[in-house]
Amino acid sequence: MHGQISNDTPVGVPADLMWDVYRSFELGRLVDKLAADVVGRVEFLEGDGGVGSIVKFTFAAEPGSPGSGYMKEIFTKIDDENRVKETEVIEGGYKALGFEVVRIRLEILEKDSESCIVRSCIEYEGDDKLADVVSHVSVKPLEIMAEIVGKHLIQNKSTL
Structure with missing residues (x-):
């Protein structure tokens, strides 16, 4: 079994500014x-923020957080031209x-000169026995993250 879920979050800052943060x-x-x-x-566990870097993400204490309460991911792709960043979960989270x-x-799409869309996508592969678990896969934390970072950048535009 394999699949994906995604969400587009509009943000009121230029795509290049959002990408500078996301990359x-x-x-x-x-x-x-x-x-x-x-x-x-x-x-931040390893690396300088480029491909091969490893981060550990510990989920906020919330019922329904996936798996083990944390996940480690490795940066596998950073494409500055297309504003795309890909990571792979190597431990915890949905992998658990x-x-x-x-x-x-994570992809930053230019909407116009002053706004962009953050496209968040989770792709997964696993045994067909996981069909009941698929409903727990959510991009909601990624959507919230895009909204919070976008608001921060809007509020601090004059100092950036």
Whole structure:
């Protein structure tokens, strides 16, 4: 069994500005600073924010958080031209529920010169026995993250 879920979140900042945050560890720093109680905590375990970097994400204490309460992911793709970042879960999270492969794809799409869309996608592969678990796969934390980072950038536009 394999599938994907995705969501588009409109954000009122230019795509290049949003990408500057999303492409590196800055996204984790902002999530940790602005949304730790809502989304979770981020720890940088290895790397400089480029491909091969590993982060640990500890979910906010919320009923229904996937799997083990945390996940580790490795950055597998950072495409500056197309503003695409991909990670793969290597431990915890949905992988702890039994999925063999879990990829997270974040894409920043230019809407116009002052706004963009953050497309968040989770792709998963696993045994057909996981059919009941698929309903728990959610991009909601990624949507909340995009909204919070977008609001932060709007509020701080003059200092950026």
